[in-house]
Amino acid sequence: MKRVALRIAVAGLIMGTMSHSAFAGNEKITLMVGGMEKQIYLPAKLAEQLGYFKEQGLEVELLNEAAGVDAENELLAGQVQGVVGFYDHTIDLQSKGKFIESVVQFSHTPGEVELISAKLADKVKSPADFRGKTLGVTGLGSSTNFLTQYLAVSHGVPISEVTSIAVGAGNTFIAALKQGKIDGGMTTEPTISRLLKTGDAKVLVDLRSPESTQKWLGGLYPAASLYMQTSWVETHQATTQKLANAFVKTLRYISSHSAEELAAKMPADYYAGDKDSYVKALAAGKVSFIPDGRMPQSGPPTVLKVLSAFDQSVKGRPIDLAKTYTTKFVAAVPES
Template sequence: MNPSRRAFGALSAMVLAGAALRTPSATLAPQLTVAVGGRSTSAFRHLPLTVALQLDFFRQEGLSVSVREFASDALALDAVRQGAAQVCAIGYEHVISPPLGAPEVRSLVLQGRAAQLALGVSTRALPRSNTLADLRGRKVGVDALGSLSHAMALLVLARAGLGPQDVTYVAVGAGASAAAAVRAQRVQALCHGDPVMAQLESKGELRLLSEARTLGGSQAVFGGALPGGCLAAPERFLHQRAADAQALVYGLVHALKWLQTAGPGDLVKAVPAADWQGDRGGYLAAFARVRETISIDGMMPSDGPATALRTMASLHENAQGLEHVNLARTFTHDFARKAKQRFFV
């Protein structure tokens, strides 16, 4: 387990311990486990959840929340299927296009409203490359095949005249393993999220050719508002434990509001040091760039589901059957709307 995962697990334990120390009746508080998928792929996809845990926003709602980390969204969904967690923190794209065998879940609150991804070429492998067309016959790293980064690379390269057969896509994983793949020249380009993209760019190891880490960049790449990370749960949970679902969303939207005005010093105090990956300055700079992509109120943008559906349809292995997806059943505004009214966001 990497330091970031240990820190996040320890953070969850501290939240629960703190609740027990401060509140005599804490043992009577409803217990909830959130399965977190692919957290190390992007430092900011689950930042609101981290903040809500660190600042005790869930405890303030009378809810004891613990987290379990998984290497991918697919594994987080599987944890919900097996009953090891009631809620999952995943990319919305996996709500509308779940892996084979995954349970049907519904997004109840958004954490992000953009992809928070970028695509760049290795300055060592392709020192004179300034166009995407130069990637013909090359290897492009993505965090996982079938992921949003894979879909983004397909879309961007298609506009440069390159089809799926013109490049080889390689799953490079998250964080350090993705950076290592670039440095070892196992891939000549990388489509990934921060902090790895920010670190490689700042060191001159990557030259960015496509940007979706801002609202404008994401709009340009995907042709509409693209929902990012979300908290999702099966319909049965939303009905049987509606009060707990609402408390969870209250805590998360509280964190969203906090993030809108938090300064660098506030963020440093609220985020485990392991999340900086040894570069606090780089982390804060990357946060400043993606800050606008963090959801303001947890609500789903009106064109978000359709944009996500078009994006995932670009992945050939996932395209079949997506035309039958009932987008209205992939999310609910019931909980986020109440939180929006309560926190005036």
Template sequence: MQSIHLHPINDPLEKVWIMFLSRAVSSRARSRRMLATLAVVLLATVTGCAGGGDDSGGQAGEQGSPDTVRILVNPGSNSHVPIYVAQDAGIFRENGLDVQIVTNATAIQPLLTGDVDVAFPSPGQALIANEQGHDLRIFMTLIDKVLQAVVVRDEPKSGDTEYPDVLRQLTGKTLGVTVRGGAVDLNLRYVLREAGLNPDSDVTIVPTGNASAMLAAMQGGRVDGIMSLQPITAQLVTKGSGHVLVDLAKGEGPEAMNQPFITGVAAKSFIDAKPEVLDKLVESLRQAQEYIHDSANKAEFADIVKKRVYSTLTPSEIDQILAELGATTKTICFASKDLGNIAEVLITEGVVKKQADASSTIYTKAQEAAGCAAS
């Protein structure tokens, strides 16, 4: 596991100059945040010079040390890019957070063992964990559409081009997923089933391994199609060696697949102990969405994606990633309807037994504080 720990700068004036020197060129949204931070720092400096009192009376991160929070991310995943944006653009720091990014290939296990405070897995992971006796809460949406697509090697047949009819041409084909029983496998099975195909008899589904192995399987002809993830989709489409039949990120596919792909999850015990930290985290990631959508940040946004996730992609492939992230980070809100759609897929595929209770699965206060309507 790798962690990044940013130590606090204690001199208020030093904070001001570092922000101005390192971020002189910024978007309007970030400029407003900088001015707000500057006002707080200058006010603290003036009151301190006037014989102001003890910092312990204020909230952590406002006049004292920032609040530390450990966030789990998966290495090489574009699903966690908004977290990197909030870290690298200084948004977490401006909101009084000292974020330690912990990388681990497992989606949720370090959260269950208490090695991190917050994780951002697919929301189904929280439902599965809770059925197994854990007490987790979903507190926000990070990526609001499923970043998966059914991609085939051969040019699609003319005729039916929309879901569900477009998938009929997959009958008798071999389709690749990463691993059996994972989110990619479950989503493919559900999409096929809802299109009238039996995933166990009308097609052959095989595990190919990780993203690079899946790409190799497509390029080597070992599979006819895949339930694709990024950056595989961008690489195949850009090179003309893959054709998208159904793109879940664009809202294609069955209604239940219109659901968040990545959500914030924390243990109820952490939420009860530090609700103000969660408020700051959700607000920070809302501001990260603003940053992503501001065209003035495109070059810097591309640099963050290349540095943090995809250092080997071509500019054209990076542009596809940026466009998809812009289209799937439009809300931080997680509602009861989202929970119902997620549970519908998991129940259909035999992963969970019943619909989850919204009141004991969704923590709403932090997202409502950041502007979401009560659901």
């Protein structure tokens, strides 16, 4: 009887250890994405579709949030562990005494376009003509709002003379433009292609390629990223490394596969009813993604310069750019 009891005890101990290992191996992580269907944030859903999170022993829940500023607030409140959003929030928040950092840098350009209503295309030739206009952004305090404000002030138009309205992206942005609620606005693919195809809008400022980004912003503007609270990263380094492994592997996949192959991995509703336009836009936009997830050295100073031009909380403040991103985790990602 003693022998049987011992066997049961040992078996229970083994099962307990196994279940604990299984539990520990499948860590639950919640990431908020500032617009899941946007092509600039493709790595988030693609990593899930390719099974790369599970491969790392992670159970990742992706939550959708239309505006980056709202995702940022959820992160600061501790409701999510990370955000797939724009790097510029790390600088804006540091100026307010809060520390978050880009752990994996997805892109070195915004991937955004300032569209103008076709009805006003003859009158609005550049951001210098923004005076008195109402422009759509995803959310007030979002990166689209930051960039719109910079384009205005860098062309001699005070922020006070431009009205920004939060209209989200996709159908809500399109409806606002068609109904005349906005004169134009900043948005991403696939919204851009949808409005160009119907002839309702024209491109005013293109921030998709490195060349055009340098023209309008004066340098590379690292944008889409995985950013997290610095305090969380420091206390969860093993988990952060697993996320970095999954995302860098995804970025390598993007670099080595065609737009058609990438689109085939995505849910059909991401095409917004037009797969051909989605693929075409993705083929052109792939140049934005960074294959190794490393922050381009020249990027952070450009973002700081842009924000300092209009953001009173950043202007003149001592910002430690080294604390706004880390390359520690992407540097440790295995080669294969």
